[in-house]
Amino acid sequence: MIAAISWIPKGVSKSVPSVVEPPSKEEIEEMLKNGALERCGDSESEEDDEIMDADAAKQDDTVAHALAAADALGKTPKNSGTSFLDITDGLKELDMDHYDDEDDGIEVFSKGLGDTYYPSNDMDPYLKDNNDDDSEEDEDMTIKAEDSVIVCARNADDLSHLEVWIFEESEDGDSNMYVHHDVIIPAFPLCTAWLDCPLKGGEKGNFIAVGSMETSIEIWDLDIIDEVQPFLVLGGVAEKKKKKAKKTSVKYRKGSHTDSVLGLAWNKEYRNILASASADKLVKIWDVTSGECNITMDHHTDKVQAVAWNHHEPQVLLSGSFDRSVVMKDGRIPTHAGFKWSVTADVESLAWDPHTNHSFVVSLEDGTVQGFDVRTAKSDSASESKPAFTLHAHDQAVCTISYNPLAPNLLATGSTDKMVKLWDLSNNQPSCVATRNPKAGAVFSISFSEDRPFLLAIGGSTGKLEVWDTLSEAAVSRKFGNYSSQSISKPEA
Numbered sequence: 001m002i003a004a005i006s007w008i009p010k011g012v013s014k015s016v017p018s019v020v021e022p023p024s025k026e027e028i029e030e031m032l033k034n035g036a037l038e039r040c041g042d043s044e045s046e047e048d049d050e051i052m053d054a055d056a057a058k059q060d061d062t063v064a065h066a067l068a069a070a071d072a073l074g075k076t077p078k079n080s081g082t083s084f085l086d087i088t089d090g091l092k093e094l095d096m097d098h099y100d101d102e103d104d105g106i107e108v109f110s111k112g113l114g115d116t117y118y119p120s121n122d123m124d125p126y127l128k129d130n131n132d133d134d135s136e137e138d139e140d141m142t143i144k145a146e147d148s149v150i151v152c153a154r155n156a157d158d159l160s161h162l163e164v165w166i167f168e169e170s171e172d173g174d175s176n177m178y179v180h181h182d183v184i185i186p187a188f189p190l191c192t193a194w195l196d197c198p199l200k201g202g203e204k205g206n207f208i209a210v211g212s213m214e215t216s217i218e219i220w221d222l223d224i225i226d227e228v229q230p231f232l233v234l235g236g237v238a239e240k241k242k243k244k245a246k247k248t249s250v251k252y253r254k255g256s257h258t259d260s261v262l263g264l265a266w267n268k269e270y271r272n273i274l275a276s277a278s279a280d281k282l283v284k285i286w287d288v289t290s291g292e293c294n295i296t297m298d299h300h301t302d303k304v305q306a307v308a309w310n311h312h313e314p315q316v317l318l319s320g321s322f323d324r325s326v327v328m329k330d331g332r333i334p335t336h337a338g339f340k341w342s343v344t345a346d347v348e349s350l351a352w353d354p355h356t357n358h359s360f361v362v363s364l365e366d367g368t369v370q371g372f373d374v375r376t377a378k379s380d381s382a383s384e385s386k387p388a389f390t391l392h393a394h395d396q397a398v399c400t401i402s403y404n405p406l407a408p409n410l411l412a413t414g415s416t417d418k419m420v421k422l423w424d425l426s427n428n429q430p431s432c433v434a435t436r437n438p439k440a441g442a443v444f445s446i447s448f449s450e451d452r453p454f455l456l457a458i459g460g461s462t463g464k465l466e467v468w469d470t471l472s473e474a475a476v477s478r479k480f481g482n483y484s485s486q487s488i489s490k491p492e493a
Contacts, residue, residue: 002459211261255293320347
């Protein structure tokens with residue numbers, strides 16, 4: 001399944017990503033010491049741990065017996081007189097020199113062409129075609145400035161990884177999509193957020209933050225291939241001890257979440273700031289340059305599913321929870337109660353309208369989408385502000401929503417009913433513009449591209465990435481096609 005999707009802006013990715021060197025013996029020992037290679041098994045029960053310990057003990061015994069047998073077979077008594085000459089005689093009997101003789105009598109290792117020496121592979125006629133293969137492979141591994149890049153957080157066959165996809169478009173309108181490389185991650189991913197904070201220096205970076213079933217947030221460098229460790233880890237388990245009563249004592253790193261990380265949001269204005277939502281009922285704000293949690297907010301009473309920064313007021317953060325509420329807070333005064341809106345079901349997703357500074361939408365577990373205008377918010381928490389509209393969008397939970405970054409009032413919704421729908425929200429009177437079954441199964445994540453605003457990436461339970469050119473729909477082209485020739489203007493801070 002695909003749990004989360006993120007577009008990478010064009011031209012940001014390194015044209016030829018670096019290939020990491022395999023870890024040294026000392027680095028592996030350090031990873032084992034720190035438990036970095038055991039994180040994926042942290043969620044196992046104590047009973048499972050005992051079974052695994054017993055199995056490991058049996059395996060150790062088996063290995064010991066095997067080594068002893070091999071040792072016995074490999075050694076001879078000191079007085080046996082066995083020498084290197086005896087081994088040579090044995091090899092002569094096997095006649096290994098003629099093992100690969102062909103039926104026509106030509107010996108592979110005979111004098112002739114097989115013995116010809118070429119100073120370089122370029123001069124060898126039998127290797128000339130390999131250069132063409134290498135050039136094709138090099139071309140596939142090159143990320144061009146005009147390529148669209150999509151990162152999918154996937155889980156398949158108990159293996160979790162990040163897939164970096166290249167989406168190419170030709171002048172004749174045809175498209176091609178393939179996996180450029182992937183990154184194995186230790187835990188089941190739940191959410192992602194791309195960020196360009198220059199953690200390695202320079203003007204911009206190319207990183208993705210991953211929230212998972214674990215308590216930590218991992219930040220991976222997307223410009224490195226075959227990486228085995230995240231560039232940075234926020235929070236997580238510092239120490240875990242087993243007690244006699246079959247209980248485990250867990251010590252968390254300072255500022256860490258203590259349950260799964262369900263939502264992430266990067267602040268595009270303050271590029272070192274990342275917000276997180278967790279099943280521990282908390283919202284946290286992190287400084288990724290220092291790796292520390294600066295602010296912790298506990299204004300929800302149940303799992304916090306999603307967070308989002310306002311596009312025009314970058315200090316304003318929205319959070320949605322299973323306590324059936326949405327809360328708006330100002331990060332500069334986190335102790336303030338903020339403003340609260342009640343909704344009709346558990347929050348699945350939320351998003352600020354990128355074209356205004358006062359509107360947002362919330363998608364819910366009961367299949368509805370509600371829109372709100374913050375200008376109607378009341379400081380008295382006991383006074384409820386009514387939604388600007390309530391839309392019965394799907395038959396099942398609306399897990400994901402995405403505003404079009406270019407065309408105002410165009411919203412996409414995805415649901416576990418396997419459908420993706422496009423809506424025109426003009427005048428707070430939503431109307432369905434297009435509907436599609438992308439064959440992705442239950443839809444968990446959708447996202448419009450900022451570089452190609454009418455391309456919608458879709459991921460779901462089948463684990464297959466789909467990209468929908470929404471402008472190919474007649475109704476979308478008719479209503480919003482006039483925006484296709486325009487460029488996205490960045491909101492003023």
